[in-house]
Every structure is written in structure tokens, then in C-alpha cells.
Amino acid sequence: MTAYRTHLLVCTGTGCVSCGSFDVRRALEEEVRRRGLDREILVVATGCNGFCERGPIVLVQPEGVLYQRLTPDDVPRLVEEHLIKGRPVTSLMYVPPREREPVPLMKDIEFFKHQRLIVLRNRGRIDPERIDDYIAADGYAAAAKALSEMTPEGIIAEISAAGLRGRGGAGYPTGRKWDAARRAPGEPRYIVCNGDEGDPGAFMDRSVLEADPHAVLEGMIIGARAVGASRGFLYIRNEYPLALARIGMALEQARDYGLIGRNILGTGFDLELEVVRGAGAFVSGEETALLASIEGGRAYPRQRPPYPAERGLWGRPTVINNVETWANVPAIIRRGAAWFAGLGTATSKGTKIFSLVGKIANTGLVEVPMGITLREIIFAIGGGIPDGREFKAVQIGGPSGGCIPKPLLDLAVDYESLKAAGSMMGSGGMIVMDETTCMVDIALYFLRFAEEESCGKCAPCRAGTEAMARLLAKITAGDGTAADLARLESLAASVKQGSLCGLGQTAPNPILTTLRYFRDEYEAHVFDKRCPALVCKALIAFSIDPAACVGCLLCKKACPAGAIDGARKKVHTIDQEACIKCGKCLAVCPPKVRAVRKTTAAAGAEGAAAPPPSGEGR
Amino acid sequence: MCPVKSELEALTAKARGRPRALIQVLQDIQDRFHWLPPEALEHVADALGVPLVQVYGVATFYKAFSLAQQGRHVCTVCLGTACHVRGGDAVLEQFERTLGISAGQTTPDGAYKLERVNCLGACALAPLAVIDGRYHGRMTEAKVEALLAEARKGRDG
Numbered sequence: 001m002t003a004y005r006t007h008l009l010v011c012t013g014t015g016c017v018s019c020g021s022f023d024v025r026r027a028l029e030e031e032v033r034r035r036g037l038d039r040e041i042l043v044v045a046t047g048c049n050g051f052c053e054r055g056p057i058v059l060v061q062p063e064g065v066l067y068q069r070l071t072p073d074d075v076p077r078l079v080e081e082h083l084i085k086g087r088p089v090t091s092l093m094y095v096p097p098r099e100r101e102p103v104p105l106m107k108d109i110e111f112f113k114h115q116r117l118i119v120l121r122n123r124g125r126i127d128p129e130r131i132d133d134y135i136a137a138d139g140y141a142a143a144a145k146a147l148s149e150m151t152p153e154g155i156i157a158e159i160s161a162a163g164l165r166g167r168g169g170a171g172y173p174t175g176r177k178w179d180a181a182r183r184a185p186g187e188p189r190y191i192v193c194n195g196d197e198g199d200p201g202a203f204m205d206r207s208v209l210e211a212d213p214h215a216v217l218e219g220m221i222i223g224a225r226a227v228g229a230s231r232g233f234l235y236i237r238n239e240y241p242l243a244l245a246r247i248g249m250a251l252e253q254a255r256d257y258g259l260i261g262r263n264i265l266g267t268g269f270d271l272e273l274e275v276v277r278g279a280g281a282f283v284s285g286e287e288t289a290l291l292a293s294i295e296g297g298r299a300y301p302r303q304r305p306p307y308p309a310e311r312g313l314w315g316r317p318t319v320i321n322n323v324e325t326w327a328n329v330p331a332i333i334r335r336g337a338a339w340f341a342g343l344g345t346a347t348s349k350g351t352k353i354f355s356l357v358g359k360i361a362n363t364g365l366v367e368v369p370m371g372i373t374l375r376e377i378i379f380a381i382g383g384g385i386p387d388g389r390e391f392k393a394v395q396i397g398g399p400s401g402g403c404i405p406k407p408l409l410d411l412a413v414d415y416e417s418l419k420a421a422g423s424m425m426g427s428g429g430m431i432v433m434d435e436t437t438c439m440v441d442i443a444l445y446f447l448r449f450a451e452e453e454s455c456g457k458c459a460p461c462r463a464g465t466e467a468m469a470r471l472l473a474k475i476t477a478g479d480g481t482a483a484d485l486a487r488l489e490s491l492a493a494s495v496k497q498g499s500l501c502g503l504g505q506t507a508p509n510p511i512l513t514t515l516r517y518f519r520d521e522y523e524a525h526v527f528d529k530r531c532p533a534l535v536c537k538a539l540i541a542f543s544i545d546p547a548a549c550v551g552c553l554l555c556k557k558a559c560p561a562g563a564i565d566g567a568r569k570k571v572h573t574i575d576q577e578a579c580i581k582c583g584k585c586l587a588v589c590p591p592k593v594r595a596v597r598k599t600t601a602a603a604g605a606e607g608a609a610a611p612p613p614s615g616e617g618r
Numbered sequence: 619m620c621p622v623k624s625e626l627e628a629l630t631a632k633a634r635g636r637p638r639a640l641i642q643v644l645q646d647i648q649d650r651f652h653w654l655p656p657e658a659l660e661h662v663a664d665a666l667g668v669p670l671v672q673v674y675g676v677a678t679f680y681k682a683f684s685l686a687q688q689g690r691h692v693c694t695v696c697l698g699t700a701c702h703v704r705g706g707d708a709v710l711e712q713f714e715r716t717l718g719i720s721a722g723q724t725t726p727d728g729a730y731k732l733e734r735v736n737c738l739g740a741c742a743l744a745p746l747a748v749i750d751g752r753y754h755g756r757m758t759e760a761k762v763e764a765l766l767a768e769a770r771k772g773r774d775g
Binding site (some may be wrong): 055199203295429446 | 637638639640641642644645664668669672675676679680681682683697698699700702703704708711713715735736738741742743744746753755758759773
């Protein structure tokens, strides 16, 4: 093996790839070769670093210098200055929000500093397309230990003692699930990896599959040995082409190395794994629906019990775990249950990956110990709310979760605390909202989602989500009444109780939590016909301040509805009947002029007049 | 595009007599023709030994499948939660206005198909649109027209 003085680790997760990281990698390789440095410097494509806001990202090792938002044009200068002259290029480094000085080293950046990596330990460090990289980072050592030194009962005892719980949302103890499948009568047994990550705003499973696919395979080998399965399936979302490609590649390499297939590592243990592509249905993330989909049918959930551990695929005992859960397993076996149980809270051990998205400075993926507060995640790691706005709420757990308000920012995050707050862990998507987010509109957004994704099998979910969405639409249109609020609450309770599967049972959560914490906003819509966040189109109006308008024609030209009247150097006016409230006039009115006003009806209440700064600065 | 019988044969060959492979076979056909023509559904039912009604049921259940011919350029606007709070709806409306169709429809000349999706998991780029497989992050209404023109030039021209 050649030793290189410097490794350039180029992030090639979906976020960075979409921003052009493959072009950056190609430019780096060419430049390094052109300068005759290709024996000293190695360009490596890695999985997602998590700092998606700042992609494409390149990490220079061993120094640990992080460069961000690179383009191929930056590459010659970076190579010349940093790699030849030894002068790191400060203008390409990360500058924290509200500060001026760049932070050169990855380990000093707040976003990375507070994280604790177990599942994502290899992210940005290894090439996910090379099994040798994974093995060099202790990969498959846990599988070897489990297969040659441990009994199935011993493996289950270790996972149970570690306190690992399902990372897909419900938090069922993994060891107990495995034990149930092991004891259940019936042959053959199956294991399944649930990679149908459908929650909008959550992308940790995609990232794990892209950054460290072998960790998932290794977890499954260990699990298969524990429950006595010789066949397994990885069900992965069709919308994740890169994850599908990488897991397929990993599977082939593992098979070539004798880690999957017959007589694994000479222990006499057999395991065949197969990748199944999802076909686009949110409900397939529900475990019984997912199994129906693997069997080739429509993804309809069914009544539980019996749980899949007793009667799963083709009626046989089946262990189904989420991607992140499987990826936790190798570390527990390698480092021991006591080490893992030493992290986290009384009931929730280890770490959890969250995706931080929405109105937050540092969008990205973070792995943190259970028990960390929301404030630390959102402000210390996430860098707070951009554009000088105020934090309003964080929505956790996708369409099944709920909105958590500002007074609960010091909540220590674990399965139980989130549930008590009316939300749930879910897959770990955190959508941050500021004062320009309307909570009634958000509830409507999630209910429309649930309505659309309801599979239609049971009436409470099929008809209930539709009825709730209709009521919410009525309220956002300004036609709501006090009776509608009461009906909404009673419907939410019925759907929660009466639905067959988790999709319907949790669909009312966005309504219940927003009603609990933001009732005043509902009341403003219903009684005052106002939308305090200035979002709901029926309740807002755009107008032009005659004192400020300079008659530049910009808004008139931009208006798609032809609703603006005016001539050069003459004050413009908006025809309220013709206005479609798209907000384009506000967006194009120059910051120096700021003549366009966005207001909500009644009491002459006025909201934020300034247009949001468009495009984020580098 | 009408599928040639021999091509359907090839796409279903490995799955013959295996009802479990239904979804995967339909995906292969969808990938190849960008829709599921009626004769393909019948062929699959025969080849796998599955009732046609079940093939139709599966084909209409999942979003990956289309029973209507697609436009030559597929524009997908993400309306996941992150895109929603960052103004994805306004971007979709701009696509609808520019193309003169609603989400889920194809332009009469068959050039563009407009779709909305509930999250592509690239939330850092929100709001996001994907045109012919290329991701365009931090979208604004102002970028829509140029991107559509670029797509048309890229493949038609």
C-alpha cells in the first residue's frame, strides 16, 4: 500500500453531490495529477459529512482543515496555496453565523464539536465503495466475534444489556424483539432492514446507507446469527438512488469476501441478503405493510398482534429493524454492552441521529447522545435561526410527531420525554420553525400528507384524515368557527383510537400538539380572521406604501397576475381582486425602497414588512 | 412508445412464475418505458401467474408507477416539510403557471411532466426541484423559466 502525505476527503453524499461535489472531485484529481502530486496526495470520495448546508465539503487530512461550498474554480488555488505552499486558504473556510473569523479545523466547528459518533463514526472518513476501507476501520470484527466466539443467546443478552431500542420511531427494545423471533416456532426465519425512510425532513437512513453501507450489513449478519435466520432483505426507498447503488455494491463486495453467502468466515453459518427497491408509498415504512410489499403485493398494514417476530414474511418469524438500529449493532458487540449503556438517559441508551432542517443556520445531520437538550441541538450545533428571526417551534418525528414550543427548549431528548410532550422520536427529523411559519398551515400540511398517504384500508384513517384536512383548510381560508375547533379535537381523538396502524394512530399528533401549544394562532384564524405569521393566503393582503414607492416598475413587471398598476416614477397600486398573493412584488421590491407591505386583516395589524433576504451569503 | 413483445419477454424472463417479483418487474418496465402500457400489465400477469386485477392493484397503489405516458422532461418539485417552510409551494406554483398545467399533469405537446414529491431527503438544499434527474437546490421562482428552457435544449435540440 502506498503511503500518502495528504488525503483529500471529498463528501459525496446526496446533498454535496447535488451541489456539484463530483465536479469538485474530478477537478481535484486533475489538478493533483497536473502538479505531479499524485504520489503524495490521494483524493477520496466519502459518504455524507452531515454538514449539508455547506456542501460541497472537502476535508484535508491529517491536519483536519475543512473547506466548504467549493466549486471546481476554487480547486487550482486550493491546491497551489494549501498543498504546495502550505498556506491554508482562509477564504474557503467556514465562518460561523454572526462572526467574521473563519474556523479552519473541523474539530473546532461548533456543528461537529458537540456530536458523538457511533453509527456515523465512519462518515467522511472512509470510501463507502471500498470494503477494505471499512475493514481497516475495524469493520467486520464484530461479525467475526459474534460468529466464532458468541452463542446466539449471548448476542441477544449483549444487545438487551446495552439497552438498544428501535431507531425507527417506536423505540421497542431490540434484544426483546430478537429473543421473541428466536423462540417463535416456524422455519425458516427472516431478517429485514427497513430502509423505507418516508418522513419528510428525515434523511439519516439514506445517509448511513450512503456513508457506511457495510455497517448495516454487519449488523444484519450479527442479527441473523442471533435469531437463526439464513435469509434477509433490505427494503430501500426508490427515491434514494445513491443509497441503492452503494448498498448493492457493498453487498457484492461482502459476498466476494465470503462475509455473505455460504459458510461465512468458515463458521458454517449461511446468510443470503437481497435488496428490494421500494416503489413509493409512505405506508410501506409501517412494518407489516413493508412485509406485504416484499411479498409482492400492495403495502397494506395488518392487525398486530401477531407481531412479525412471530408471524412475519410468508407467516414465518421475522425480525424487522430500521437502518440506524442495525448500524448500532456492530459497535455494541465490539465494544460491549456496558460501554453503550453508559451513554444516554435512564430509559434511552446510546446516541440518536437527527436531521436538522427548516429555518436553521446549519442544516444537516447530527448524531448526539440521548438526553441532550433541544436547545443544545438547535442553537449550539445548529447555529440558531438565520436572518435574525425568532425560534418558534421544532417539529419532531415527521407526520406522526408534533410541534414543540419555545418553553420546552430545555427538554432532555429521549423516547419518553418527547412522547410526554405530545411528539415522538419518530425517525428523528427535526424541522425548525420561526415566526414566519404558521402553525395552522403546518398542521394542514401534515394532514394533507397523511390523507394522501393513507392506504385506505381502515375507515378512521381514510375518512378521518380527509375530514381533518378539510376542517383545517376551512380555518386557514378564514371560514372556521368555534364549532370547527371542537370538531377537530374530537375527530383527532377518534382517529388516534380507531386506526389500524401507526400511520393513522399518529396522524392527529400535529393537530393535537399545535392546538395544545399554539391555540392562540388557531383562535386568531377563527375569531379575528388573521394569520399572525402572514402565511395563509386568504387572510393576508399585499399593498404598496405610496410614501415609499419610487415607481420603478419592478413589481409591475414581476407580477404574474397583471394586478399592479402604475407608470415610471408614478406610485404603483395593487388591484386586490386580481392579486393572487404570490409575494413576487415583495421579493423584487429593492431593499432600499421596501414599499410593498404584507399585512393580515382586522385590527390593522401589520406584520414583517421587509422581504426576507433572498439567497444566502457564502 | 409501444413496448415490443420481445423486450417484455426479456424484462420478465427471470421472474416467470414468481408472483413475489411483481413489484420489481413493474419497476424494470417503468424504468425502461417511463410508464406501464396496458399490454405490459397483461404480459406481466401472464408471465408471473398473477391475476391481472392484482397487477393493476399494485400498479395503481405505488407512486413509482405511471399508467399514463410521461412527458419527455420530468420536473419534480419537492414539498417535504423543509421545502414547505422554505417556500416550495411558491416554486411549484411558478412551474404550474409557466407550464400551464397542474402537478401530476403533462403538457399537451408531451414535452414536460410536472410532479410533486413529499421529500427527497436533500433538505439542506430546500426548496428543491429536480429536472431530468438533476437536482436544483435553493430554488426560487425566478429560476424556473431558465431551467425549463435548459432542459428542452439539453434533450430535444
